[in-house]
Amino acid sequence: MSSQLVEPDVEQVEKKSKKPSTSHLKVVPETRELRDKIRAEIAKFATTLDRKNTFTKAELQVFSEQLLTSMGLGFQYTGFTSVCIANEFWREQVQATDFSRRLLLMPHCLKHAEGCPADYDEFGLDCRKCGACSVADFKTRAEDLGYKVLVSEGTPIVLKIIVSGHVDAIVGVACLNVLEKALDKILLAGVPCVAVPLLSSNCKSTSVDEDWVMEFINLKTPAPATVTRSYMHLMRASHQICEEPELSRLCPPSRSGANTRAEDPLSVHEKLAYNWLGKGGKRSRPFITLAVYDALKGGAGTLNAESINISDAVKRSALAIEAFHKASLIHDDIEDDDNFRYGSETMHRQQGVPVAINVGDYLVGLGYRLAAKDRAELGSDVSADILFKLSDAHVKLSEGQGAELLWRNSTDKNITPLEALRIYALKTSPAFEAALYAGVRLAGPADAYEKMIGEFAKNLGIAFQILNDLGDFDTNSENKVVAGQDVLAGRPTVLLAMALETATPAQKEEILGLLQRARKGDSSFQLVERIHQLYQLNEVFSKGQKLVEKFRARAEAIADEVDSEDFRRLLYFLVDSVLEKFEAPQQAEPLSLIQLGKV
Numbered sequence: 001m002s003s004q005l006v007e008p009d010v011e012q013v014e015k016k017s018k019k020p021s022t023s024h025l026k027v028v029p030e031t032r033e034l035r036d037k038i039r040a041e042i043a044k045f046a047t048t049l050d051r052k053n054t055f056t057k058a059e060l061q062v063f064s065e066q067l068l069t070s071m072g073l074g075f076q077y078t079g080f081t082s083v084c085i086a087n088e089f090w091r092e093q094v095q096a097t098d099f100s101r102r103l104l105l106m107p108h109c110l111k112h113a114e115g116c117p118a119d120y121d122e123f124g125l126d127c128r129k130c131g132a133c134s135v136a137d138f139k140t141r142a143e144d145l146g147y148k149v150l151v152s153e154g155t156p157i158v159l160k161i162i163v164s165g166h167v168d169a170i171v172g173v174a175c176l177n178v179l180e181k182a183l184d185k186i187l188l189a190g191v192p193c194v195a196v197p198l199l200s201s202n203c204k205s206t207s208v209d210e211d212w213v214m215e216f217i218n219l220k221t222p223a224p225a226t227v228t229r230s231y232m233h234l235m236r237a238s239h240q241i242c243e244e245p246e247l248s249r250l251c252p253p254s255r256s257g258a259n260t261r262a263e264d265p266l267s268v269h270e271k272l273a274y275n276w277l278g279k280g281g282k283r284s285r286p287f288i289t290l291a292v293y294d295a296l297k298g299g300a301g302t303l304n305a306e307s308i309n310i311s312d313a314v315k316r317s318a319l320a321i322e323a324f325h326k327a328s329l330i331h332d333d334i335e336d337d338d339n340f341r342y343g344s345e346t347m348h349r350q351q352g353v354p355v356a357i358n359v360g361d362y363l364v365g366l367g368y369r370l371a372a373k374d375r376a377e378l379g380s381d382v383s384a385d386i387l388f389k390l391s392d393a394h395v396k397l398s399e400g401q402g403a404e405l406l407w408r409n410s411t412d413k414n415i416t417p418l419e420a421l422r423i424y425a426l427k428t429s430p431a432f433e434a435a436l437y438a439g440v441r442l443a444g445p446a447d448a449y450e451k452m453i454g455e456f457a458k459n460l461g462i463a464f465q466i467l468n469d470l471g472d473f474d475t476n477s478e479n480k481v482v483a484g485q486d487v488l489a490g491r492p493t494v495l496l497a498m499a500l501e502t503a504t505p506a507q508k509e510e511i512l513g514l515l516q517r518a519r520k521g522d523s524s525f526q527l528v529e530r531i532h533q534l535y536q537l538n539e540v541f542s543k544g545q546k547l548v549e550k551f552r553a554r555a556e557a558i559a560d561e562v563d564s565e566d567f568r569r570l571l572y573f574l575v576d577s578v579l580e581k582f583e584a585p586q587q588a589e590p591l592s593l594i595q596l597g598k599v
Contacts (some may be wrong), residue, residue, distance in 0.1 A: 024075075025061075025078040026176040027076040027079075027080070035209065037071075038073075038077065042084045046088035049089055051089065051092070064077075064081035079179070080176065080197055083176070090228075091219065095220055097192060103171070104139070105171070105174070106139075106149070106150070107151070138210075141217055142217050145218075163239050165236050168192065168232075171193075171194055171217055172193060172196070174195060174198060231570075234290050234302070236305070237308060241322075242322055247274065255267045255269070270362075272359050276330065276347060277322065277366075279326075280342030285318075285325050285434075286319060287318075293440075293443045294566075299566035313377045317371055318439075320367040320369075321367070327361070327364045328431075329341060334353055334356055336485075364394075368390070372387060389438065389441075390434050393430035393431055397431065400427035401427060403423050404427070404492055408490045408492070408519075413515050420497040424462045424466070424494065430457070430461075433457035452561070452562065456558045456571065460555045460574065460579070463547075463552050464578050465494075469493045470541060472484060484532070490515055490518055490519050495535060498538070499538045503534070507534055507537070510530075548579060559571035559572055
């Protein structure tokens with residue numbers, strides 16, 4: 001067969017991305033002979049791949065189906081084939097990564113289920129060399145070479161390890177279900193990764209092609225001629241400026257010193273603010289500013305960490321936007337009376353409302369100080385333009401939050417989807433706009449991009465807020481440990497607006513009655529579960545996902561018109577990474593007591 005495959009058709013790719021289920025595509029070839037045959041054909045096909053830029057999972061699926069068709073095989077092997085294509089794409093990059101900068105990730109289910117003597121710690125399975133399974137063999141070989149080894153599940157912890165700067169490449173072993181979820185994030189971030197699929201997905205005493213795993217663990221060759229662009233280096237930079245020691249270097253604390261008493265109130269207050277600024281989060285906004293600046297300066301930061309050429313003045317501007325964001329979270333948590341943020345108690349729950357308000361105010365002031373600090377180096381006109389955009393975003397955010405608070409205090413709980421979307425446009429979009437604009441203006445004049453930035457940020461921000469609403473019934477988030485908080489807090493979400501718009505008169509009356517009960521302090525499991533059921537009956541979750549896709553398409557269409565290739569590629573990346581897909585339940589399933597944080 002020919003290894004030449006055609007470029008994926010855009011319409012075909014879009015159709016693939018909208019398939020409701022992929023379970024029928026995740027069959028591992030039953031025999032080793034067939035697995036090796038598919039891998040051999042993929043190795044020939046991989047020689048035709050352009051390794052300068054990554055591809056999407058939808059494009060990967062099209063490649064896989066074309067290859068399987070040419071081999072006369074069914075599409076049930078699509079997931080396996082996609083993983084193998086991704087492996088060949090990243091093989092050279094992984095081979096060129098020093099062993100000490102690689103992570104070996106293995107699943108719990110690979111261990112011997114009966115009588116395993118290993119214990120679990122905060123990092124996963126603490127494997128002992130008992131000889132009962134292959135985990136110890138892989139672990140021993142990898143650690144001898146210098147790998148970091150983790151026996152755990154899930155992509156969030158892996159991405160945290162990557163962003164933290166501890167590793168530069170991954171060798172993984174997982175079932176196709178896990179690999180499918182991981183592919184999106186890994187392809188988007190441009191993280192070099194090779195993976196071996198487990199031979200079954202039964203999650204108990206499963207098996208794997210052991211020689212294939214060892215082959216990947218032992219990969220080692222000279223650096224490849226072509227380096228695939230990756231935003232991983234800039235993601236790390238955005239995290240570093242918000243964490244010690246870089247945070248204090250860019251913005252030295254003024255109240256702490258060797259001669260300061262530990263209990264000094266000024267020092268304690270400053271530490272509260274700095275700790276909150278460096279606490280949790282994806283650092284999306286500072287990343288946007290740094291990445292836009294880099295893109296308009298040639299995109300060198302996507303090649304390797306050593307190529308990043310970003311001055312402290314630019315870093316402080318990005319840090320200023322994070323300070324504003326963190327301040328808004330403190331104030332939002334107070335106004336919403338939220339209990340948790342980043343998986344722990346909110347600032348006002350820990351320190352009380354007066355202290356929390358003041359820490360938020362301090363961070364607002366710190367943000368303006370950071371934005372104005374380097375005006376001599378950047379130019380007064382540049383600093384003034386950025387300060388105006390930041391202040392404009394601050395005003396709009398306050399307008400959106402104010403409208404939400406007034407609605408919550410009103411006895412009339414009717415709201416239309418359009419009214420909810422207007423609030424969203426004010427609450428979320430301005431922060432994205434400010435981050436984008438700051439990156440552009442720091443790189444040069446912004447006139448040619450200003451209108452585009454506003455429209456792109458509006459569509460991205462609205463879609464992002466709708467996704468947040470959809471995720472409110474999902475506890476798989478580091479930001480919330482209680483499901484249904486939007487309902488309990490009585491927030492004017494677009495999900496509520498769509499439910500009220502299509503509900504029968506009896507359902508609408510019931511929804512409004514439940515909101516009144518929540519307003520009076522009812523936070524029961526039954527109340528949130530009933531709202532969840534009513535949303536399901538009115539197909540609110542699927543409608544919400546369609547709205548997300550609508551605003552996603554608008555944002556992508558705006559990005560299509562951007563002339564700069566590096567900037568345009570970044571905008572596509574932002575759409576895909578910010579708008580991670582939420583899978584709407586296909587039928588009404590009751591929320592668990594664990595999801596609701598009840599006992």
